[in-house]
Amino acid sequence: MSRESAPAIAVPPGYRVGPWRITEPIGAGSWGSVYAAEHIEDGARAAVKFLRTDLLTPGQRTGVSEQVEREARFSLEADHRHVVRTHAVHTVRDPRRPALDGLTALVMDRAEHNLQELLAAGPGRPLPLGPRILDGVAAGLAYLHGRSWVHGDLKPANVLLAEGGRVWLADFGLTAELEGTHAYVPPLGSLDHVPPEWWSERTGASGTRIRPTADIWAFGVLAHQVLTGGLHPFPGSTARARALAAQAYARGGAPLRLDESVPEGWRELIARCLRPDHASRAELTGERLATRVGELTRHPGRVRRRRPAILLAALATLLAAATGSALLLSTGAIGERSTPGAAATPSLPPAAAQELGPHADVPAALRPYITNTAMRCADEAVTPALIAAMLKAESGFDAAAHRVRKGKDGIPIEEYGIAMWTPKVFADWATDGDGNGTTDYRKPPDAIATMGSYLCYLARYFREHDLATDLPGVLAAAYRTSGKVVLAEGGVPERTRRHTERVKKYLVEYAR
Numbered sequence: 281m282s283r284e285s286a287p288a289i290a291v292p293p294g295y296r297v298g299p300w301r302i303t304e305p306i307g308a309g310s311w312g313s314v315y316a317a318e319h320i321e322d323g324a325r326a327a328v329k330f331l332r333t334d335l336l337t338p339g340q341r342t343g344v345s346e347q348v349e350r351e352a353r354f355s356l357e358a359d360h361r362h363v364v365r366t367h368a369v370h371t372v373r374d375p376r377r378p379a380l381d382g383l384t385a386l387v388m389d390r391a392e393h394n395l396q397e398l399l400a401a402g403p404g405r406p407l408p409l410g411p412r413i414l415d416g417v418a419a420g421l422a423y424l425h426g427r428s429w430v431h432g433d434l435k436p437a438n439v440l441l442a443e444g445g446r447v448w449l450a451d452f453g454l455t456a457e458l459e460g461t462h463a464y465v466p467p468l469g470s471l472d473h474v475p476p477e478w479w480s481e482r483t484g485a486s487g488t489r490i491r492p493t494a495d496i497w498a499f500g501v502l503a504h505q506v507l508t509g510g511l512h513p514f515p516g517s518t519a520r521a522r523a524l525a526a527q528a529y530a531r532g533g534a535p536l537r538l539d540e541s542v543p544e545g546w547r548e549l550i551a552r553c554l555r556p557d558h559a560s561r562a563e564l565t566g567e568r569l570a571t572r573v574g575e576l577t578r579h580p581g582r583v584r585r586r587r588p589a590i591l592l593a594a595l596a597t598l599l600a601a602a603t604g605s606a607l608l609l610s611t612g613a614i615g616e617r618s619t620p621g622a623a624a625t626p627s628l629p630p631a632a633a634q635e636l637g638p639h640a641d642v643p644a645a646l647r648p649y650i651t652n653t654a655m656r657c658a659d660e661a662v663t664p665a666l667i668a669a670m671l672k673a674e675s676g677f678d679a680a681a682h683r684v685r686k687g688k689d690g691i692p693i694e695e696y697g698i699a700m701w702t703p704k705v706f707a708d709w710a711t712d713g714d715g716n717g718t719t720d721y722r723k724p725p726d727a728i729a730t731m732g733s734y735l736c737y738l739a740r741y742f743r744e745h746d747l748a749t750d751l752p753g754v755l756a757a758a759y760r761t762s763g764k765v766v767l768a769e770g771g772v773p774e775r776t777r778r779h780t781e782r783v784k785k786y787l788v789e790y791a792r
């Protein structure tokens with residue numbers, strides 16, 4: 281299992297959770313840390329996932345608690361040979377260790393690897409057992425959909441592989457139950473596996489709307505990765521670039537180009553999974569998917585219909601256009617467009633490379649909000665690395681930050697929170713980042729999402745006024761002053777230069 285990232289929740293070896301004794305760390309995700317454990321009586325092996333609830337603000341904690349409850353509930357209720365079995369859910373009661381006291385711990389069957397690790401171990405080589413793995417994943421998905429659940433976060437890291445070739449779906453942190461035809465989840469998810477329509481779904485009080493077809497799309501991406509040894513079906517060197525390419529395809533702007541090496545029957549099925557919108561994907565239910573994957577796995581030579589995938593994709597694209605599929609980036613401002621005058625700031629990495637590097641000091645809990653915020657802006661200058669750099673320069677990622685500065689006419693201006701919002705300006709741009717139906721400048725998800733909305737507006741403003749030669753610089757300066765002031769001065773005002781240089785320094789550090 282992956283041991284690259286130090287566990288976010290430190291649990292000492294020998295620590296007891298009910299009748300289970302922790303032995304060693306396995307890995308950590310955004311919301312929890314997983315440890316190997318054994319039963320104190322019979323030595324049976326297990327994995328214990330500690331779910332964190334110790335995040336930054338009370339508001340955020342509420343959201344995370346809901347996620348923990350959701351994960352515990354679905355894990356306990358699920359009962360299928362291709363879904364990881366959860367034996368028990370414990371609440372740690374240990375006042376002597378405040379970092380652990382109150383945490384939720386899920387005790388699960390232990391796997392040997394996850395699919396992501398297998399793909400990373402032999403990039404470019406299709407997994408010999410790939411079809412069998414996909415068969416298990418599709419069966420697990422059909423089971424979840426049969427119970428009116430949507431997994432919501434299907435990706436290689438959430439497919440576990442256990443002794444004896446067993447395949448389990450795992451991680452129910454974003455799983456949701458359908459309410460009629462939809463389910464609602466927090467606005468999170470893997471950029472590489474969310475369907476194009478996800479970006480345009482409204483995030484309301486109950487979260488972002490998803491449907492089972494989101495899992496079908498994710499399965500299409502995952503199947504392509506498995507059968508090609510890791511290749512994503514959409515081009516791009518970063519998850520953000522690939523997500524933008526998927527949206528361009530869904531808009532009808534580019535054909536679907538599956539890798540030549542994918543066998544014919546699989547190509548056809550993957551193209552069905554990757555139809556550009558919910559409506560055209562809906563015919564492929566979890567059960568149909570599992571049946572077809574079963575056929576392909578057991579009779580790999582048999583091809584049911586011979587219709588080129590590219591033709592199917594073109595038909596699907598036409599269908600999407602005819603049904604007016606919902607699209608996020610309607611301004612057409614995506615793709616390989618280059619920032620005018622970007623050469624003026626040669627030390628900055630190109631926008632396409634401004635994802636968040638793994639070693640940046642950006643708190644793990646904030647990363648999904650930062651990345652999602654950047655994705656929701658069609659301007660390529662508004663990148664995860666830029667948003668993180670601005671937060672660092674504004675508050676050092678401190679949700680409780682507070683500053684008073686002199687405004688025009690010497691009137692003091694109070695700024696608060698991780699993005700240093702003045703309440704009045706925040707009110708004009710307020711964006712709900714955690715999907716709870718309210719906006720609060722002191723809550724990091726809302727503060728970050730609102731920073732993204734404002735930067736997105738400013739980027740367009742500066743492009744329209746031909747002041748895009750140093751967008752990171754002018755954006756950072758305008759955030760401190762205003763778009764009008766920066767425009768009037770024809771660039772970064774002298775008094776904000778130190779600040780903008782700091783933002784650019786962090787931007788270089790954070791970009792992967």
Ligand SMILES: Nc1ncnc2c1ncn2[C@@H]1O[C@H](COP(=O)(O)OP(=O)(O)OP(=O)(O)O)[C@@H](O)[C@H]1O
Pocket residue numbers: 281282306307308309310311312313314327329364388389390391392393394437438440450451
């Ligand atoms: N039952 C299990 N047996 C063995 N390893 C497991 C088990 N459940 C999770 N893991 C491993 O523990 C690590 C952390 O898992 P976790 O589900 O917390 O995060 P993730 O899915 O990798 O990331 P994220 O939650 O950010 O999507 C991963 O390497 C995962 O494969």
